[in-house]
Amino acid sequence: MAGEAPRERADAARNRRKVLAAAGELFAARGVAAVSMDDVAAAAGVGKGTLYRRFGDKSGLAAALLDERESRLQQELLSGPPPLGPGAPPAERLAAFAAAYLLYVDAHLDVVALSQTASPGARLRTGSHRFWRLHCRILLADAGAPDPDLRADALLATLTAEQVRHWRHDEGxxxxxxxxxxxxxxxSLAESTGAGSASTRSGG
Structure with a gap:
């Protein structure tokens, strides 16, 4: 029908699954830095041209690999049990998200780092980042926190792969x-501190 998005061909979908499975296994076994696109193509049994056309480069492959893993966390945010899912106060949901997202980044540290640092601002251009930011922003606004956009950005900036790696591996x-x-x-970011700050500045 007109207007419908074209469906992925069965063979293309099958190749995508093979590539992502191979990439996941190689990244886990060797580390992201030690795996080349040629390695992934060979392990998946697909042509190098197919791999580059589909994913562009290793950072694109890393982002695609994370999509499936991120979708599970996104579903928990949307329909899982509280406090991560609906039903808890917004500050508690935000705290649960921060904990869950930290665990996710730590579990996939090398792959997340590659997807976030492939080019300047790469982290901010992914669909998943926009989802995380919107989720945090809504919770902060529901909690009555001032500047919810800035606070959402501040929380997510604290949880980049680079920062988590520094905490875990450099500082122990x-x-x-x-x-x-x-x-x-x-x-603390969810606290409604705007009025108090204003009274402090006015000498109250």
Missing amino acids: HQLGELTQAMSTLAR
């Missing part, structure tokens, strides 16, 4: 410690 912080700290930070 434990995951439980970081999870608690990020939950606390999220709750």
Whole structure:
């Protein structure tokens, strides 16, 4: 029918699944830096031209690999049990998101880092980032926090792969410690501090 998006051909969908499965296994076994696009093509049994046309480069492949994993977290936010899903106060949902997103980034650190740093501003252009930002912004606005857009950006900037890697591998912080700290930070960002700040500036 006119206006419908074209469906992915069965063979193309099958090749996509093979490529993503091969990339996931190779990245887990060797680390992202040690795996080339040629390695992925060979492991998946597809031509290099097909791989480059479909994913562009290794960062595009990393982003596609993350799509499936991100979609599970997104479904939990939309329809899972509280406090991550609907039904809890917005500050508690934001704290649960910060903890869950930290765990997600830590679990897929190399792949997330590649997708976020492929080019200047790459992290901000992904559909998943827009989803996370909108989710945080809505929760912050529902909590009555001032400047919800800026606060959403601040929370997500704190949870980049680069920052998480620094905390985990350079400074040696434990995951439980970081999870608690990020939950606390999220709750503080959700506080309605605008009126208090204004009274302080006016000398009240």
